[in-house]
Each structure stands twice: as C-alpha cells, then as structure tokens.
Amino acid sequence: MSTEPQTFSPENQLAFIGRFAEKHGFEILRVYEDAGRSGLTLEGRDSLRRLLSEVEGGRADFEAILVYDVSRWGRFQDADEGAYHEHVCRRAGITVHYCAEQFDNDGSIGSTLLKTVKRLMAGEYSRDLSVKVFAGQCRLIEKGFRQGGMAGYGLRRLMVDEHGAAKTELRLGERKSLQTDRVILVPGPEAEVATVRRIYALFLSGEPEREIADRLNGEGGRTDLGRPWTRGTVHQVLTNPKYVGDNVYNRVSNKLKQRRVVNPPGLWVVAKGAFEPVVASDIFEKARAIVEGRSRRYDDAELLELLAQLLEAAGALSSLVIDERDDMPSSSVYRRRFGSLLRAYRLVGYTPDRDYRYLEENRRLRALHPEVVGSVVEGLERVGGTVDRDPATDLLGVNGEFTTSIVISRHRSTAAGSSRWRLRLDAGLAPDFTVAVRMNPGNETPLDYYVLPSIDMTEPRLRLAERNGFSLDGYRFDDLDFFYSLAKRASFTEAA
Missing domain, CATH: 3.90.1750.20 (Putative Large Serine Recombinase; Chain B, Domain 2)
Structure with missing residues (x-):
C-alpha cells in the first residue's frame, strides 16, 4: 500500500481490487495490508510475510491472491525476488492476479515478459527516486537544515x-x-x-x-x-x-x-x-x-598487541570492554582497520562464547528503545491524549489515568529454527499496562505488539512462541491503534 500522505490511495486500490473480484467471481476472504511500508524488501512488511507464511505452511484457505499491480507486490532491487515469491504461491496452487495491469497473469510468454519488464521498472523507479531524494537531502543539509536524528546533549x-x-x-x-x-x-x-x-x-x-x-x-x-x-x-x-x-x-x-x-x-x-x-x-x-592521534599512532600489529593484552587482562572481549579502556583506541577503530570486530578477535586467537551478533543486536535495540517510546508518545498525543514521560525510567503517565511501560523483546531462534521471545515485565515500576514490542527475525523492525494489563499478568517473565494460546495472544495486535484509542478523548455532547 502507498504511504500515508497519499490519503485515499490505499482505499482506491482496495476498491479497484473489489471491483476486479466481483467481475471475475472471487469472494474476498481477508485483506493483507502493509500501509506506508517500503516495498524494497520483505522487512517491515509483516502482512505480506504472514500471507506467504500461510501459503508455504499449507494453511491458506484461499485459491487466489489479488494485488493492485506489479509494483504493489514489491519494488525489489532484484527482479527475480518478486518472481520467486510469486513462484512459491503458484507452487502451492495459488494464482497471483495483478488487477490493474493490462495483461492476464496466465503464464503465457507475453504476460511473463511484461511482468519481468514491470518488475524491472518498479525497481528502477525506487533507484531513481533514491537518487532524487538523496540530492534533495544534500541540498537541505547545505542550506543548514537538520535531516533527522535526535539533537543530542546540549x-x-x-x-x-x-x-x-x-x-x-x-x-x-x-x-x-x-x-x-x-x-x-x-x-x-x-x-x-x-x-x-x-x-x-x-x-x-x-x-x-x-x-x-x-x-x-x-x-x-x-x-x-x-x-x-x-x-x-x-x-x-x-x-x-x-x-x-x-x-x-x-x-x-x-x-x-x-x-x-x-x-x-x-x-x-x-x-x-x-x-x-x-x-x-x-x-x-x-x-x-x-x-x-590516539588511533593514528598505532599500526595493525600494535593494535592487535593492545587487543591481546586486553584479552589477557579482562578474559573476554566485546565492543563495550574495548570502549571502556582509556589507554587504547575505540572499537570503531578495530572495525575500520580489520573489517569487523570478529576478524580482529580471530587474529588474537579469541572466539566469543556466544554469537557476536547477539551483542550487536542488543546494543542496537538499546539505541532503538528511546525511538520506540517516542513514537508511542506521538501516537497517544495524536489522538488527543496527554503524556507525562519520566526521564529516568521512560514510564509513561497517560491522561493522569494510567501508566505504561514499553519493553522491546529480542527475537531468538531455537536449534530447530523456531522463533522465541522473552519478556521481562517492569515489576518495580508497577505500570498499569506493559506494551511489549516483539522484534522480527533479524531484530530490525517490530513484528507485532502485546498490550499486557498488569492485573492479568501474574509472572514477571514471559516466554513467547509464534503461537501462545488465547491467554496471551488475546492481547496481541499488529499495530498500536487500539492502545492509542484508550487515550482518545470525546466531548460531552459526543459521549451523550
């Protein structure tokens, strides 16, 4: 689906798809919509990922997928990626129909060629737009305007x-x-x-x-x-x-x-x-x-000697251990000089006990937490709520009526490849609600949300799988619109 500023575009597309379904005798069972999400990859497109998962897992109770046009399926930079996802559906006996295209997706040579051209055009559109957007951002930077990011201390x-x-x-x-x-x-x-x-x-x-x-x-x-x-x-x-x-x-x-x-x-x-x-x-x-000057005076051999000395003194290595040492360069110097911290570790004979990516992901999630809290505050205020944010704990007081804590749950994979999440509730803060953000595989974007009322939560720690039964999944939401609605105000006349 298109981005939010194009106010009526998603509705128009859905109406067009509805007319196509009526004309061709289809009954629409459900809608999978990723509003305002980039079509460059599957990351962040949770609805499409769920649809493909149902198809691959044999749980699909439908015989066709109706898409507005080829570009709505995706603007993948590798045209073969879009073809692969369609092939997965076709292999499961489900046909993908592009409702607004001037060809029938019937597997003929003509339709196959047109689809390939359309996929290439969709990818090229994103590449061309990226160049134009980057040029525009550079002009704004040169004029002295800030392009995103927090201001910083001071x-x-x-x-x-x-x-x-x-x-x-x-x-x-x-x-x-x-x-x-x-x-x-x-x-x-x-x-x-x-x-x-x-x-x-x-x-x-x-x-x-x-x-x-x-x-x-x-x-x-x-x-x-x-x-x-x-x-x-x-x-x-x-x-x-x-x-x-x-x-x-x-x-x-x-x-x-x-x-x-x-x-x-x-x-x-x-x-x-x-x-x-x-x-x-x-x-x-x-x-x-x-x-x-602290990093320029060291050659590669000296950097590795310092790293080996730190390993002997600390017994283990990580970016945090390196950055907290005043007498050696920061971890970013090792990344630049050796390509990655893992390669520098190997050169001094150190193998982390656990996957190094775990540490990197944790650091990224810690940096993501203020952004997530800020977006929740923005959503609550957008519907007319008032939010008091504790600067020390990030506990949110909403409308002076209830408190909310935001926690991010890292995605983990079991040895068998199943997804797992662990939640630790902020019992010390005693919030009325905990909004748990489950991250997607790769821990890059939110997968879904659990709005957990403290009155129903008896354990301080929860373990979540992909499906958890109604006792937990009854609190699961694809977005936070429902939670925001709790802060919405209505006039007395409207309530009456």
Whole structure:
C-alpha cells in the first residue's frame, strides 16, 4: 500500500481490487495490508510475510491472491525476488492476479515478459527516486537544515518555517507539522551547554573520557536521555561536529535497504557553521586532534598487541570492554582497520562464547528503545491524549489515568529454527499496562505488539512462541491503534 500522505490511495486500490473480484467471481476472504511500508524488501512488511507464511505452511484457505499491480507486490532491487515469491504461491496452487495491469497473469510468454519488464521498472523507479531524494537531502543539509536524528546533549531541535522564522522547539519524538517546515539545531538549556564546554575543558586539560564520565555521574549528572554518563557518551560529545555548528550528512548510508555502509570523510556532505556553535572551533579541533592521534599512532600489529593484552587482562572481549579502556583506541577503530570486530578477535586467537551478533543486536535495540517510546508518545498525543514521560525510567503517565511501560523483546531462534521471545515485565515500576514490542527475525523492525494489563499478568517473565494460546495472544495486535484509542478523548455532547 502507498504511504500515508497519499490519503485515499490505499482505499482506491482496495476498491479497484473489489471491483476486479466481483467481475471475475472471487469472494474476498481477508485483506493483507502493509500501509506506508517500503516495498524494497520483505522487512517491515509483516502482512505480506504472514500471507506467504500461510501459503508455504499449507494453511491458506484461499485459491487466489489479488494485488493492485506489479509494483504493489514489491519494488525489489532484484527482479527475480518478486518472481520467486510469486513462484512459491503458484507452487502451492495459488494464482497471483495483478488487477490493474493490462495483461492476464496466465503464464503465457507475453504476460511473463511484461511482468519481468514491470518488475524491472518498479525497481528502477525506487533507484531513481533514491537518487532524487538523496540530492534533495544534500541540498537541505547545505542550506543548514537538520535531516533527522535526535539533537543530542546540549542541543535542541527548533522547527522553522520556509522563511527561517522560528516556530517551536520540538521535544523527543515530535516531528515537524508541515512539509514546508524545516528543523535546525540550537543550543539547549544553559546548564547543558555549560556541561558540554566543561567536558571539552577537562579533556584538553588531560582528563580522559572515563574519568570525565565518573566525575559527571558523581555530581548527579545525566545525559539527555536521563541515563548515567559513560566513556562512550562523553566521547560522542567530543567528536561530533554539530557542537561546533557544522551540519554533517552521509557519514553512514543504507540506501535502498541494502547493507549499512560507513562512508569515508570524502563522501560526507558538510555545511560549515550551519548552526550556532556550542564550543569554539579551535577548542573542537584540539580535542579532535587528540582523539585522532590516539588511533593514528598505532599500526595493525600494535593494535592487535593492545587487543591481546586486553584479552589477557579482562578474559573476554566485546565492543563495550574495548570502549571502556582509556589507554587504547575505540572499537570503531578495530572495525575500520580489520573489517569487523570478529576478524580482529580471530587474529588474537579469541572466539566469543556466544554469537557476536547477539551483542550487536542488543546494543542496537538499546539505541532503538528511546525511538520506540517516542513514537508511542506521538501516537497517544495524536489522538488527543496527554503524556507525562519520566526521564529516568521512560514510564509513561497517560491522561493522569494510567501508566505504561514499553519493553522491546529480542527475537531468538531455537536449534530447530523456531522463533522465541522473552519478556521481562517492569515489576518495580508497577505500570498499569506493559506494551511489549516483539522484534522480527533479524531484530530490525517490530513484528507485532502485546498490550499486557498488569492485573492479568501474574509472572514477571514471559516466554513467547509464534503461537501462545488465547491467554496471551488475546492481547496481541499488529499495530498500536487500539492502545492509542484508550487515550482518545470525546466531548460531552459526543459521549451523550
């Protein structure tokens, strides 16, 4: 289905499919809709994945699949991928019909050629659109506008109109209200700005990141997410050019849902002095020179020798163990120099006891949690609810009536290949509801949601499989619209 701004497109497509079904004598049993999802891959298209799973598992109680056109089946960058998924359906005795195409999907040479051309055109459309969108984003960066992401400690996002006039400061999870609006970064509260400048002063005086973090924590300081300072968060403040007012884009790219790539500085898009700086440029350059000098003075052999010494001292290796050491380069240096941390581990004779991807996924999920909480807050406020978010625990108070905790459950696979999830409820916070986000295989996007009322949950830990019986699956939802509706307000006259 098309994206939300195309207000009537999904409805129009469904109406067209309905007319096609009536004309050809089909009865529509159910609708599988992935509204506003990218068609580049199956990731995030939970409804289509569920449909294909039913087909492959022999659970399909239908004889045909009606799709608006070839592009709605997918804009796969490999045209053979779309053909493969259709082949899976055809092998199960289920025909895919493209309702708006000018050919019958009857397996003839003509229809096969047209389908192939259409699949190639659909993929090419996404590639061409990606180039245009990237060019537009680069132009906005050069004009000094922020392109996504949280502001960070000591900074805030300010929404401006098309003429640059300030409108309002955006809180965590909030987005601009009009397409013509833009976002810039501005200095945050004076106390945070003073802390950022103090971090630079302490670092230039010779105090390492770990000691700075300990000092801030000892004084009761917290990051912009309400969490204790770590060596990594201090390091990020010292190395991010946004603190000197530079707008930097394309440091990391993930175009067309392909593999995430860390780009060399030559490919970065930089607008110097786009924002009001928090620290002076000469101070920032001195700090960056110190950071870069720590890694430049080591060759590969020296890096591996340091890693071997750390292994002997700590007994195990991980990115967190490496990043918390002040006397050696960060884990990102090892990734860049050796291609991956796993390869660096092998070169010093270390094999992790568990799959290294588990640690990477956990770190990614921890970083994802504030974004998920922000999207829930946005959804509740969109229907007219009021939300009070505890900065220390992320516990949400909704309308002053009930509290909600958001937990993310990592996907795991058993030795037999079955999916499993574990949930640990925040018993200490005692929320009225726990919204559990089950991640998909790969732990990249949410698969579904469980809205669990505390009054019905007697155990602090839950183990979930793909199917769990009505006692648990009765609380399962494909999206959070039902949960948002709990916060919806109605006028007295409407209620009457």
